[in-house]
Amino acid sequence: MRRLVLTLFPALVAAGPAFAHLDPGAHGSFAAGLSHPVFGADHILAMVAVGLWAASLGGRAFVALPLGFVGAMALGFVVSLGGLPLPMVEPMILVSVLVLGVLVATAVRLPLSAAVAITAAMGLFHGHAHGAEIGGAAALSYLAGFVTATAALHALGAAAGWALGRFGGALVARGAGAAVAIGGSALVMAG
Template identity: 40%
Template sequence: MNRNISFGILIVLGFTGLSGGAFAHSGGALPSPSFITGALHVLSGFDHILAMLAVGIWSSRHGARIERWMPVVFVVATVHGAVMASSGQALPAAEIGTAASVTILGLLLAASLTLRLPVAFFLVAVFAVFHGFSHAESFADDVNYADAGFGALAATVALQAVGICLGRQIEKHQLPVLARGVGIGCIIAGIVLLAS
């Protein structure tokens, strides 16, 4: 297995493995419970996991320059959406927007579509605002929003890194069926979310 993919998988597994210890031991060098809550919020939703992997894989489809900047755009826009929610601003149809973004990402990936740079960045930024808003809106009142936000961002970056590594391997070994599989998974998850 490629070293980059192994490292990305270890990051994701590390988040899930830390959760029990962090809640059992509130002191020391372990991340705070709020950090873990934020990370697990991202890692516990199949739709979130698929969407982040899809962003990573889709980024790698656009070439090396874009694969470096697409996750940055996503993270910045996610923070913007989270700040909107935590400051009490409204985002109409946030859940519908999140579900639609998962579906559209799936369609782009399943159809092997690439877009011009400004359009790709704009789409990803809009999707990320919805995701960030939904994440922050779902945090409990007793959670430290900053810690939870950092946890959610760390998990988001880790999943996108895994997606980029997968995307590179898909391109290297000519395995478009794997990208289509993730895309179809996103489409199904998005439709289920839209229907619920």
């Protein structure tokens, strides 16, 4: 299993989709929102890393970290729609991949409030980016779509973190965090 993950992960990080975000007019606002996070390696890596970190922390963090990210992401979306700028949104999204990957890789254990604050801060920037790219989508349907996709990516990361920790050991679970950080580094280098 470990070899499979290590073999496929670089391909998933390096591969870009052959298509852009879905057109809300042709596919509907919910589908456009649902597809938005899964069309960017930066979003996928950060959101899966939230789940990985939540699984490694366990307890209430298993739910609190994803909820903090999603709640702040929704707030960032509203802030964006309201026309309020956030500085360096795209660089901060890349920083979120690196930071979250390193937190998982180094098995950092923080108080729950600090861990939630970190994931929420990252979520704010992701939500602002989603709002900036809304196009002609209806806001509530688009929001529901990308919240659903984000929650699914968090759940995927949490399930992977739990399984890797349980069956592969803590070192393997930490390796998944290192892979996220390496993928983030590749995205930073690619520009």
